[in-house]
Amino acid sequence: MAILSQEEAQALMKKALSFSKADECEINLNGSDSGNIRYARNSVSTSGAISQTSLVVSSAFGKKLGVATINEYDDASLEKAVRRSEELAQLAPENPEYVPFLGPQTYSADNPKLFDQKTAEMEPKKRTDMVAQSLQVAKDANLTAAGFLQNTGSFAAMMNSHGLFAYNKYSDINFSVTLRSADGKGSGYASRDYEDFNDMDTLKLTKVAAQKANGSVTAKAIEPGKYTVILEPAAGIVLLENLYGALDARSADEGRSFLSKAGGGTKLGEKLVDERVNIYSDPQDPRLPTASWNGDGRPLERVNWIEKGVIKNLSYSRFWAQKKGVKAVPGPSGIIMEGGDASLEDLIKGTEKGILVTRLWYIRPVDPQTLLYTGLTRDGTFYIENGQIKFPVKNFRFNESPVIMLNNLEALGRTERTVSGESFQSAMIPPMKIRDFTFSSLSDAV
Amino acid sequence: MGIGGAMLKGIPVIGSPISVEAALQGGVDVALKKRMADVALNAARSKGATYTDVRIGRYLRQFVVTREEKVQNVVNTESYGMGIRVLANGCWGFAATDKLDTDSIAKAAAAAVAIAKENARIQTEPVQLAPQKGYGEVSWKTPIEKNAFEVPIKDKVDLLLKVNDTAMKAGSNYITSIIFSVNEQKYFASTDGSYIDQDVHRIWPTFFATKIDPKTGKFETRNALSSPRGMGYEYLIPKAADKITGMPTTLYRNSYDMIEDAGFAGKQGGEKMAAKSVEAGKYDLILDPSNLWLTIHESVGHPSELDRVLGYEANFAGTSFLTLDKWKSGKFNFGSKNVNIVADKLQPGSLGAVGYDDEGVKCGQWDIIKDGILVNYQTIRDQAHIIGLNASQGCCYADAWSDVQFQRMPNVSLQPGKAPLTPSDMIKNVEKGIYIVGDSSFSIDQQRYNFQFSGQLYYEVKNGKIVGMLNDVAYQSNTQEFWNSCVAVCDKSDYRLGGSFFDGKGQPEQVSAVSHGSSTARFNGVNIINTARKI
Numbered sequence: 001m002a003i004l005s006q007e008e009a010q011a012l013m014k015k016a017l018s019f020s021k022a023d024e025c026e027i028n029l030n031g032s033d034s035g036n037i038r039y040a041r042n043s044v045s046t047s048g049a050i051s052q053t054s055l056v057v058s059s060a061f062g063k064k065l066g067v068a069t070i071n072e073y074d075d076a077s078l079e080k081a082v083r084r085s086e087e088l089a090q091l092a093p094e095n096p097e098y099v100p101f102l103g104p105q106t107y108s109a110d111n112p113k114l115f116d117q118k119t120a121e122m123e124p125k126k127r128t129d130m131v132a133q134s135l136q137v138a139k140d141a142n143l144t145a146a147g148f149l150q151n152t153g154s155f156a157a158m159m160n161s162h163g164l165f166a167y168n169k170y171s172d173i174n175f176s177v178t179l180r181s182a183d184g185k186g187s188g189y190a191s192r193d194y195e196d197f198n199d200m201d202t203l204k205l206t207k208v209a210a211q212k213a214n215g216s217v218t219a220k221a222i223e224p225g226k227y228t229v230i231l232e233p234a235a236g237i238v239l240l241e242n243l244y245g246a247l248d249a250r251s252a253d254e255g256r257s258f259l260s261k262a263g264g265g266t267k268l269g270e271k272l273v274d275e276r277v278n279i280y281s282d283p284q285d286p287r288l289p290t291a292s293w294n295g296d297g298r299p300l301e302r303v304n305w306i307e308k309g310v311i312k313n314l315s316y317s318r319f320w321a322q323k324k325g326v327k328a329v330p331g332p333s334g335i336i337m338e339g340g341d342a343s344l345e346d347l348i349k350g351t352e353k354g355i356l357v358t359r360l361w362y363i364r365p366v367d368p369q370t371l372l373y374t375g376l377t378r379d380g381t382f383y384i385e386n387g388q389i390k391f392p393v394k395n396f397r398f399n400e401s402p403v404i405m406l407n408n409l410e411a412l413g414r415t416e417r418t419v420s421g422e423s424f425q426s427a428m429i430p431p432m433k434i435r436d437f438t439f440s441s442l443s444d445a446v
Numbered sequence: 447m448g449i450g451g452a453m454l455k456g457i458p459v460i461g462s463p464i465s466v467e468a469a470l471q472g473g474v475d476v477a478l479k480k481r482m483a484d485v486a487l488n489a490a491r492s493k494g495a496t497y498t499d500v501r502i503g504r505y506l507r508q509f510v511v512t513r514e515e516k517v518q519n520v521v522n523t524e525s526y527g528m529g530i531r532v533l534a535n536g537c538w539g540f541a542a543t544d545k546l547d548t549d550s551i552a553k554a555a556a557a558a559v560a561i562a563k564e565n566a567r568i569q570t571e572p573v574q575l576a577p578q579k580g581y582g583e584v585s586w587k588t589p590i591e592k593n594a595f596e597v598p599i600k601d602k603v604d605l606l607l608k609v610n611d612t613a614m615k616a617g618s619n620y621i622t623s624i625i626f627s628v629n630e631q632k633y634f635a636s637t638d639g640s641y642i643d644q645d646v647h648r649i650w651p652t653f654f655a656t657k658i659d660p661k662t663g664k665f666e667t668r669n670a671l672s673s674p675r676g677m678g679y680e681y682l683i684p685k686a687a688d689k690i691t692g693m694p695t696t697l698y699r700n701s702y703d704m705i706e707d708a709g710f711a712g713k714q715g716g717e718k719m720a721a722k723s724v725e726a727g728k729y730d731l732i733l734d735p736s737n738l739w740l741t742i743h744e745s746v747g748h749p750s751e752l753d754r755v756l757g758y759e760a761n762f763a764g765t766s767f768l769t770l771d772k773w774k775s776g777k778f779n780f781g782s783k784n785v786n787i788v789a790d791k792l793q794p795g796s797l798g799a800v801g802y803d804d805e806g807v808k809c810g811q812w813d814i815i816k817d818g819i820l821v822n823y824q825t826i827r828d829q830a831h832i833i834g835l836n837a838s839q840g841c842c843y844a845d846a847w848s849d850v851q852f853q854r855m856p857n858v859s860l861q862p863g864k865a866p867l868t869p870s871d872m873i874k875n876v877e878k879g880i881y882i883v884g885d886s887s888f889s890i891d892q893q894r895y896n897f898q899f900s901g902q903l904y905y906e907v908k909n910g911k912i913v914g915m916l917n918d919v920a921y922q923s924n925t926q927e928f929w930n931s932c933v934a935v936c937d938k939s940d941y942r943l944g945g946s947f948f949d950g951k952g953q954p955e956q957v958s959a960v961s962h963g964s965s966t967a968r969f970n971g972v973n974i975i976n977t978a979r980k981i
Contacts, residue, residue, distance in 0.1 A: 047539060399920075443896035445894075
């Protein structure tokens with residue numbers, strides 16, 4: 001069992017700290033127990049159970065810092081790890097940007113939705129049953145399934161020589177499935193990530209993937225170019241996370257960010273995107289519970305990042321905040337983008353001509369200056385005419401910036417929880433209708 | 447019960463755990479590893495496993511990170527544990543633990559068997575393993591000259607700070623530089639009778655140097671032209687014979703002059719900023735190996751992975767356009783006659799070089815594309831029979847003791863041309879082209895047809911001459927079309943390795959380190975897009 005209780009974690013970290021001879025010492029401890037099943041070709045392929053922990057020791061002498069990690073916890077190993085981090089610190093030159101470790105902090109009470117014991121402790125039989133349901137859908141529909149189901153229980157804790165102590169416990173269940181037609185001409189996908197396995201309906205999700213697979217078999221090639229698109233949340237998140245994940249103050253201040261301005265200064269406080277865009281993070285939201293503290297011990301609280309299209313906050317390292325004399329706001333955790341009241345179907349109904357994109361994939365930066373990204377549509381792309389899905393279309397490569405995209409916003413649907421197929425992070429993202437989305441070439445991939 | 451308690455209760459296989467220092471000084475005693483492995487093999491067998499393999503891994507990593515005149519971080523990480531893979535009722539099961547006392551090992555073995563038996567009810571066909579002879583007790587070590595973990599931190603810090611200083615004096619405003627060292631101490635044992643001890647080393651020095659123009663708000667970054675290598679610290683001791691000069695920037699073979707490259711980077715940041723924005727259209731591309739490696743990786747390496755072809759990656763990395771019918775036909779024109787692609791798990795200095803893979807198969811080399819024709823794939827023990835092989839090609843790898851091993855790419859490389867040809871001679875014959883150095887943006891579809899790549903440096907070629915630098919360049923193509931447009935490959939004197947420490951695949955995702963070699967090659971009539979935008 002790799003999940004330590006608060007008391008067990010405290011005792012182990014106290015022991016590690018007791019070996020410290022440094023000016024300051026900080027211990028981060030985390031562990032997880034997880035089980036997974038991977039399947040393909042309508043059959044189980046690999047599966048496993050993994051139990052692991054890791055302890056990170058950071059030691060500082062003045063402004064000299066060294067870090068060592070270990071996953072053995074007898075006294076001798078703990079002392080060795082502490083000594084090793086101290087040796088590394090002594091060998092390191094002074095870092096003028098070093099900021100002493102934090103003192104005791106006040107954290108919000110854990111979001112009650114963050115940990116579910118039964119999800120953390122799922123038995124192999126339960127996983128197999130959940131996958132069996134998914135496989136049955138594929139077999140009944142004469143489709144070929146490949147998928148992945150994983151449950152995890154984990155904890156993270158930290159303690160330092162200034163008296164800081166933090167602890168969180170998490171559970172997670174992750175599921176994704178791809179169904180392909182026997183002739184390889186149709187493909188559909190569905191994925192979700194939750195804290196509680198009761199929220200995970202592998203049967204329903206596999207049916208959604210089956211519908212997309214069957215619906216995409218007769219894909220037609222249409223000319224690449226600029227189109228009005230409706231991005232389902234699973235497609236939108238992979239572009240948006242490159243926007244809300246890049247709201248870093250230092251790079252903007254240093255003149256090497258899309259948020260830097262000609263002549264100096266940053267776009268903080270300025271309108272960057274359409275005024276209907278509101279993006280915030282809130283660890284306490286029951287729809288998307290996240291940790292109450294970040295890796296260096298700072299409390300995580302609700303932060304408005306983009307309000308009515310205006311950049312309201314940037315994230316700061318503790319050093320940069322000190323230098324700039326501002327609050328050290330940690331980076332976002334648990335992103336929520338507000339949506340409207342329209343359903344996905346409503347957005348489709350209100351579209352004269354457009355393309356429904358259910359998933360985007362292999363997203364890579366092209367130009368950090370404009371936040372230009374490239375990638376492809378995948379697993380179900382459909383042409384819309386006069387408010388109806390008319391036919392499936394072949395996949396496209398796009399070159400687009402989430403900044404440009406959110407300026408070309410036509411409508412937002414109801415926000416819903418989705419998980420990124422690129423970063424595996426969850427967020428609340430609405431379906432989005434966007435005009436002039438740039439598809440630059442066609443792909444033969446299904 | 448917590449780990450602290452478990453450690454006290456369990457009976458260790460040996461009196462005391464191994465310290466970091468002991469690991470650095472040559473690793474865990476082989477006799478101890480054999481005893482631990484035998485505990486797992488016997489426990490799994492007693493629970494009903496028909497085949498078991500055990501991997502005991504101690505993974506050491508060191509990061510030395512600096513920016514400008516500051517050392518940002520010096521980190522040593524270590525992870526030690528055991529992964530046990532079993533076949534029971536014809537189905538795979540796997541369990542991993544970092545508690546290496548006899549009780550915990552036996553429990554993990556039992557868990558692996560229980561999972562296999564549970565999952566057998568949703569399996570359609572039993573696993574069919576290619577036969578593999580046991581090698582007894584054998585060992586292999588990366589042939590390094592200087593262990594990077596034994597080089598004092600001060601030497602690394604001094605080098606990186608000198609690199610930063612050189613780039614900034616030459617024009618950079620910001621630079622981050624890193625030396626990343628890896629040592630995988632891996633022990634493999636299986637019920638086939640192999641006990642294989644391996645000591646694998648890798649190193650990756652790199653930097654990112656940025657030039658800004660506060661007036662216009664523009665910025666440009668030039669990354670290092672180094673490559674990650676399966677070498678020791680000797681890679682960072684520059685040798686004149688390893689340098690290719692006479693081109694717009696110096697290029698490096700088997701050793702890297704990081705300070706010299708930083709000087710070029712400092713200068714080239716400003717040049718990139720001042721460069722002409724490319725006019726979109728068709729160009730002949732002259733791709734340096736520092737750029738071409740990534741295109742080989744994505745468009746040849748991944749589609750020729752047999753597990754992708756069969757659909758095992760359909761839910762994540764994707765499938766492949768190189769379907770079995772194309773291979774069976776023996777006539778599938780993957781590329782022009784100039785395209786010869788070899789898979790190689792032995793290549794000295796490469797990231798993929800090991801003696802044995804992670805299911806105990808001795809490594810080798812084989813053709814994938816021969817004179818432009820698809821002739822083979824990359825595979826492992828439980829899929830070899832599908833392409834009529836009676837032995838695995840040794841492509842199994844797991845990135846940690848805690849992850850199950852599966853098919854991973856060997857080094858996959860373009861063979862040099864046979865006729866003498868240097869990059870400067872190649873450029874002399876190009877009327878309208880772009881010479882691209884270094885890798886940058888990369889994206890390819892899930893069946894590996896449509897791709898888009900960028901670079902670090904783009905030089906416009908007009909009537910056989912480099913006439914200046916370009917900016918905002920990306921090349922888009924279709925894999926088969928692209929490789930059929932390969933009209934020439936430079937000779938072996940230009941051959942170099944590129945590679946990645948972080949090739950991602952699988953669920954849960956694992957990374958693998960892999961090299962790709964080539965000489966500079968020419969591709970005619972490739973589509974170039976202009977990537978400049980306004981926000």
